[in-house]
Amino acid sequence: MTTLTPTPTHEAVRGHYAERARNSSSCCGSKSNALYDEQLISEIPTDISNFTLGCGDPITLAALRPGETVLDLGSGGGLDCFLAARQVGAQGRVIGVDMTPEMLARARANAQRVNATNVEFREGYLENMPVEDSSVDVVISNCVINLSPDKPQVFREMCRALKPGGRVAVSDIVTNGPLPELVQKSMEAWGACVAGALDVKDYERGLREAGFTDVRVQPKDDPSKLLSALPVGVPFSATITARKA
Numbered sequence: 298m299t300t301l302t303p304t305p306t307h308e309a310v311r312g313h314y315a316e317r318a319r320n321s322s323s324c325c326g327s328k329s330n331a332l333y334d335e336q337l338i339s340e341i342p343t344d345i346s347n348f349t350l351g352c353g354d355p356i357t358l359a360a361l362r363p364g365e366t367v368l369d370l371g372s373g374g375g376l377d378c379f380l381a382a383r384q385v386g387a388q389g390r391v392i393g394v395d396m397t398p399e400m401l402a403r404a405r406a407n408a409q410r411v412n413a414t415n416v417e418f419r420e421g422y423l424e425n426m427p428v429e430d431s432s433v434d435v436v437i438s439n440c441v442i443n444l445s446p447d448k449p450q451v452f453r454e455m456c457r458a459l460k461p462g463g464r465v466a467v468s469d470i471v472t473n474g475p476l477p478e479l480v481q482k483s484m485e486a487w488g489a490c491v492a493g494a495l496d497v498k499d500y501e502r503g504l505r506e507a508g509f510t511d512v513r514v515q516p517k518d519d520p521s522k523l524l525s526a527l528p529v530g531v532p533f534s535a536t537i538t539a540r541k542a
């Protein structure tokens with residue numbers, strides 16, 4: 298596997314999330330209780346379930362089946378991995394990939410606490426994942442792809458890792474039209490999952506160009522809402538689904 302030289306964006310994002318891992322604050326003021334059905338997280342200790350840096354619920358979106366292999370991009374403190382692990386059961390497995398050592402340490406400690414023996418956390422970049430070709434059934438991710446400085450490469454890596462027919466179930470921040478230039482240039486806004494947000498059309502095109510079909514990017518809170526009805530240049534949380542051709 299080739300190595301990846303981290304860009305200044307990777308370094309800035311890693312610094313931001315190392316700090317988050319060291320102190321327990323959640324992202325965007327959100328608590329997991331607002332993102333997930335109460336029943337889904339009821340068996341997870343609240344300090345783990347409340348440490349969410351996500352913007353949606355990719356687990357419900359993924360409709361996981363027992364025995365499946367799941368790959369979580371940017372696994373953070375591990376909450377989505379632990380929820381996925383319960384659904385795929387002992388015959389299934391979950392791989393979380395993250396580039397921030399402090400986050401991985403936190404996730405591994407959490408895995409021991411919840412006895413998640415079918416979950417493994419690997420250090421690596423989304424743009425060059427430490428995952429074998431055609432080895433996973435489902436790719437999930439929660440508020441991470443927007444942080445990448447090279448999203449087309451992340452989409453190619455997702456396609457490479459999935460088995461033929463495998464599926465994508467992602468929560469992410471996207472935009473309808475360009476963000477204000479001042480926001481686009483702010484590294485702080487990038488780390489906060491705003492400045493790196495892709496336009497919906499670019500997101501869809503990027504996934505199709507990487508080899509996905511049945512691509513869908515929809516507003517999380519109102520999937521039926523038309524793009525033309527959304528404010529221009531304002532980031533919003535979306536659900537993203539696709540299938541490897």
Ligand SMILES: C[S@@+](CC[C@H](N)C(=O)[O-])C[C@H]1O[C@@H](n2cnc3c(N)ncnc32)[C@H](O)[C@@H]1O
Pocket residue numbers: 307310311314324348349350351352370371372373374375376377394395396397400421422423424438439440441444445446490
């Ligand atoms: C907003 S947090 C989301 C964490 C988790 N998915 C959740 O819902 O709580 C972003 C995470 O992705 C990781 N990350 C960001 N960019 C990455 C990249 N290019 N490669 C690998 N990990 C990345 C960060 O280290 C951080 O843990």
